[in-house]
Amino acid sequence: MSLRIALLGLLTASGPASGYDLAKRFEKSLNHVWQAQHSQIYPELVKMAADGLVDVEAEGARGRKIYAVTHEGSATLRSWMVDHEPFMAIRSEMALQTFLLPLVDHDEAIMVMERIKRHFAAKLATMESIRPFDGKPEFGRYALQLGLAQARAGLEWAESVISQLKASSR
Amino acid sequence: MSLRIALLGLLTASGPASGYDLAKRFEKSLNHVWQAQHSQIYPELVKMAADGLVDVEAEGARGRKIYAVTHEGSATLRSWMVDHEPFMAIRSEMALQTFLLPLVDHDEAIMVMERIKRHFAAKLATMESIRPFDGKPEFGRYALQLGLAQARAGLEWAESVISQLKASSR
DNA sequence: GAGCGCATGTAAGCTGTTACATGATTCT
């Protein structure tokens, strides 16, 4: 479901596009929120066209199809935004490593946490370098603020765990 | 892969257990980090036994099998902890709704964000009520700190977006 | 002995990843 929404959202936010374009827009603007490979996007667009959410507006060279959102697609998107209670299943390998931290000994634990800290620092740096959005800049703005806040919180937390570990060695 | 690790971790942290027990331990202690249903756990334990990571220590009433971690299982777990670079693909419906917030009009946007704020508040409340761990309390401690930090950051962010939205109405 | 909760499993279907395959266009 959410892949459809993301595709409808991108088509709405920055206009009709091909599967290839959409894959690039995912990489450029949406990848801190949702990811999709072209191998998932192409068949999904075909299904969405079959369901009347998008249609092929134009066909270019080498079978390139430009998709545009239909009225029904817009309605689906709007109703998901307003009515859908967002669900987030958390499956974080990082948190799992942290949960199980007492399994490894003290020095290894510090190394694990240093790696996690670097992870958050890198994520923070990446997000600080993101320009809001190539299409309309309103899109993505708040999501970016969330990513930044979460990354900062994670970084501070990692530092705090490292000092807790270091303090407990004595 | 990570499901195996989570199961090995739980078996190590609080001792041999059946599939049913493990499903309950997931619910009780690990669910802010990883989730798994019994329908996923039972077959995975069978595969893990075939791979020599666990073995059946005892069999009880109605086919109840008690699994225990083998040496090979311990080694696998340890090496994952130390060597595995944690990977976290973020797919957050919540962040997606936020990304696409400009699609809906002003009052609706505020309602969407109020819902998200309630979500973070509820998550924070849930996590504040979690006792560290029923087995050894060292486990899960830092992961819980992370969850709390992320939830607090999310809550503050949601509040900030709501005031940005309210300020921009005038 | 009837009902409820315990406990284990299977099956179908969806989502997502990785790898394979292919042809068109552009650049040098």
Next chain:
DNA sequence: AGAATCATGTAACAGCTTACATGCGCTC
């Protein structure tokens, strides 16, 4: 002409969810 990159697609597999199915053991 050859190489790189653009562009689209398919196939196989892994992971997860939801629903179905079944039987045991305890309590009233």
